[in-house]
Amino acid sequence: MTDDKLTRILGWASVGLGTPLLLAPAPSVTALGIGDGPQQRAAVAGVGARELVAAAGLLGWGSPPWLWARVAGDMMDLALLGQAIRGRAVTPRAFMTALRKDESLLRTAAATAAVMAVTGVDMYAAVTRSLGSKRRPRDTMVLTAAVTVTRSRNEVYARWRQMENLPDFMAHLDRVTTTGPQTSHWRAAAPLGKSVEWDARITDDIPGERLAWQSVDGSGIRNEGEVRFTPAPNEQDTELHATIRYSLPGGKLGKAFARYFGEEPHQQLDDDLRRFKQVLETGEVVRSEGAPGGKRARHEFPQHPARPLTDKEFAEARS
Amino acid sequence: MKANCWVKRNTVRVENVPDPTILNRRDAIVKVTSTAICGSDLHLLDGYVPTMQKGDVMGHEFMGEVVEVGPDVSQDKLRVGDRVVVPFPIACGACAACRAELYSLCENSNPNAGLAEKFFGHPTCGIFGYSHLTGGFAGGQAEYARVPFADVNPLKIESGLDDEQVLFLSDILPTGYMAADMCDIKPDDVVAVWGAGPVGQLAMDSARVLGAKKVIAIDKQPYRLEMAERVGYDSINFDEVDVRSALLEMTGGRGPDKCIEAVGMEGDHGSGPIHAYDRAMQASRSESERPHALRQAITSCRNGGVVSVVGVFGGFIDKFPSGSWMNRSITLRTGQAHVQRYMKPLLRRIENGEIDPTRVITHRLPLQRAPHGYDIFKHKKENCEKVVLTP
Numbered sequence: 246m247t248d249d250k251l252t253r254i255l256g257w258a259s260v261g262l263g264t265p266l267l268l269a270p271a272p273s274v275t276a277l278g279i280g281d282g283p284q285q286r287a288a289v290a291g292v293g294a295r296e297l298v299a300a301a302g303l304l305g306w307g308s309p310p311w312l313w314a315r316v317a318g319d320m321m322d323l324a325l326l327g328q329a330i331r332g333r334a335v336t337p338r339a340f341m342t343a344l345r346k347d348e349s350l351l352r353t354a355a356a357t358a359a360v361m362a363v364t365g366v367d368m369y370a371a372v373t374r375s376l377g378s379k380r381r382p383r384d385t386m387v388l389t390a391a392v393t394v395t396r397s398r399n400e401v402y403a404r405w406r407q408m409e410n411l412p413d414f415m416a417h418l419d420r421v422t423t424t425g426p427q428t429s430h431w432r433a434a435a436p437l438g439k440s441v442e443w444d445a446r447i448t449d450d451i452p453g454e455r456l457a458w459q460s461v462d463g464s465g466i467r468n469e470g471e472v473r474f475t476p477a478p479n480e481q482d483t484e485l486h487a488t489i490r491y492s493l494p495g496g497k498l499g500k501a502f503a504r505y506f507g508e509e510p511h512q513q514l515d516d517d518l519r520r521f522k523q524v525l526e527t528g529e530v531v532r533s534e535g536a537p538g539g540k541r542a543r544h545e546f547p548q549h550p551a552r553p554l555t556d557k558e559f560a561e562a563r564s
Numbered sequence: 565m566k567a568n569c570w571v572k573r574n575t576v577r578v579e580n581v582p583d584p585t586i587l588n589r590r591d592a593i594v595k596v597t598s599t600a601i602c603g604s605d606l607h608l609l610d611g612y613v614p615t616m617q618k619g620d621v622m623g624h625e626f627m628g629e630v631v632e633v634g635p636d637v638s639q640d641k642l643r644v645g646d647r648v649v650v651p652f653p654i655a656c657g658a659c660a661a662c663r664a665e666l667y668s669l670c671e672n673s674n675p676n677a678g679l680a681e682k683f684f685g686h687p688t689c690g691i692f693g694y695s696h697l698t699g700g701f702a703g704g705q706a707e708y709a710r711v712p713f714a715d716v717n718p719l720k721i722e723s724g725l726d727d728e729q730v731l732f733l734s735d736i737l738p739t740g741y742m743a744a745d746m747c748d749i750k751p752d753d754v755v756a757v758w759g760a761g762p763v764g765q766l767a768m769d770s771a772r773v774l775g776a777k778k779v780i781a782i783d784k785q786p787y788r789l790e791m792a793e794r795v796g797y798d799s800i801n802f803d804e805v806d807v808r809s810a811l812l813e814m815t816g817g818r819g820p821d822k823c824i825e826a827v828g829m830e831g832d833h834g835s836g837p838i839h840a841y842d843r844a845m846q847a848s849r850s851e852s853e854r855p856h857a858l859r860q861a862i863t864s865c866r867n868g869g870v871v872s873v874v875g876v877f878g879g880f881i882d883k884f885p886s887g888s889w890m891n892r893s894i895t896l897r898t899g900q901a902h903v904q905r906y907m908k909p910l911l912r913r914i915e916n917g918e919i920d921p922t923r924v925i926t927h928r929l930p931l932q933r934a935p936h937g938y939d940i941f942k943h944k945k946e947n948c949e950k951v952v953l954t955p
Contacts, residue, residue, distance in 0.1 A: 535700015550619030
């Protein structure tokens with residue numbers, strides 16, 4: 246069932262409205278004051294059936310299209326009710342006069358007003374949930390990237406295997422400490438100036454070919470990673486293929502994390518691998534005056550101007 | 565120190581900025597003795613190349629004396645006191661592109677490679693003073709400059725040649741030479757060069773050195789065409805004559821065998837309506853270039869010929885003559901110059917007197933007057949062809 250409260254309320258409201266309309270069309274037409282007849286009963290039963298389908302969609306999936314379906318249903322209802330009113334009073338003046346004499350018309354008018362109010366709520370829910378749905382964190386975030394390094398597979402593997410080196414080039418990592426032959430402790434910068442820590446253990450280790458690890462149970466951010474080392478077509482260079490999966494927690498932290506990785510989480514891993522290549526091929530992460538922080542370059546836009554740094558800026562870039 | 569900084573569109577200013585520091589272990593600091601304004605600096609000046617920021621130090625053509633080296637620059641490669649010309653593309657010397665001598669495609673030197681990748685599909689190298697898209701490196705129109713990968717990039721000048729003779733090894737001479745090199749010139753070739761600016765002039769010299777029979781300069785500035793005529797090239801003024809008819813006349817109806825485009829994204833055009841069309845497309849951001857010269861080079865080229873492009877482009881063009889290009893077997897070659905590939909051989913050609921790049925210099929100004937230099941170069945005032953600045 247959907248975890249959005251408003252969507253749930255609207256779903257149950259559809260159940261509440263749809264059930265009597267479908268099962269008891271005769272009393273319904275009376276309550277609505279739209280005149281009894283086979284046509285009216287069929288219309289009301291149809292609306293009831295539609296509401297139950299909408300309820301299933303809202304409660305089951307809760308996705309924005311179902312909310313928009315509700316808005317469309319409201320429009321249909323308003324059109325039907327409007328027709329019922331126009332059949333009895335054409336001008337506003339005639340309507341006001343008729344309202345005082347005809348109790349059934351009063352009921353129709355009240356129903357119309359109620360549907361209008363509900364339309365407002367549906368509209369609100371549909372619009373806000375449509376906007377919000379893009380930003381909602383995915384449960385699992387999968388990052389993939391690949392890079393070719395002009396070094397042997399063993400050398401590339403060995404550099405990655407020394408996991409304490411990872412923060413040199415991986416933007417979000419602060420520190421990785423080796424705690425045993427297969428285990429390590431990781432600390433990553435989290436959004437809002439916080440940090441998250443977890444323990445990881447190596448799950449597969451084939452030197453020069455594959456390295457896989459995953460966080461151990463109880464970690465705040467469940468994650469796992471895999472790097473594969475394959476020969477480039479020239480047989481000398483190494484293709485590195487990395488996949489990292491984060492199981493994001495719900496709530497604020499998950500949302501913040503998804504935002505932290507941005508619209509394109511792949512880009513971050515891509516940049517990480519580029520810096521890994523820099524370290525292996527040139528000795529260190531390349532810095533410019535515009536991106537003096539090295540691995541923090543991506544988070545520095547607009548950047549420092551491409552102008553030499555003051556002593557203070559230099560110290561900050563080094564910290 | 566003093567440095568020429570980008571302030572906003574169409575404004576540069578000489579400002580006081582901090583002295584450069586070593587940021588990477590293979591850096592060196594060079595005390596700049598000569599620097600120049602490049603035609604591509606004008607694309608930065610007026611904001612056609614994106615990602616310029618207020619305060620960016622301009623300049624990618626410079627040379628000077630090494631005053632400091634980082635801890636990982638070995639003494640046998642570079643020492644304090646060495647006199648060096650610095651190539652504009654920053655190359656690491658170790659990646660696959662550098663190993664293939666495609667230095668301007670270095671895979672490691674651009675810290676903003678992720679950004680460049682978004683613009684171009686794949687990233688390109690870092691370049692001094694050339695927007696944040698190419699790394700955000702401070703440029704060389706300054707008293708001092710930091711040079712990354714100093715153990716592989718700078719060319720040491722050990723002979724007695726003066727600054728003006730070797731300064732252009734940093735960019736425009738290798739760029740002009742690569743333009744001719746990509747043409748794969750044969751002894752009887754007629755080579756037409758669009759744009760008689762500094763790069764165009766040196767492309768003409770290179771085409772002649774590489775054996776072209778006839779070289780034709782195409783421009784509309786009489787003083788630039790005269791500069792080409794003085795050293796023996798033919799000329800076409802597109803403001804006065806129809807380029808196509810003139811080229812057909814000069815080549816017996818064949819068209820030039822090889823065409824060099826040394827104009828780029830802000831080209832000018834003899835035809836009012838076409839120019840107006842491209843201006844409008846550019847202003848409405850529907851295309852980023854005014855590619856008149858490129859279009860004309862393609863349609864003018866002989867069947868089966870080569871069009872070699874060294875004019876700078878940054879985005880997308882409209883009305884690309886693909887039919888002419890494809891059906892007539894035209895080879896299109898291009899690239900930012902792989903300067904490091906050409907520096908040493910070109911230094912020898914300068915020493916031998918085969919090429920004299922100083923012939924394009926028309927203005928010598930102190931660094932403080934850099935903004936004036938940009939003004940006269942951009943607006944073709946005072947018959948300006950090439951400005952050399954001295955800090």
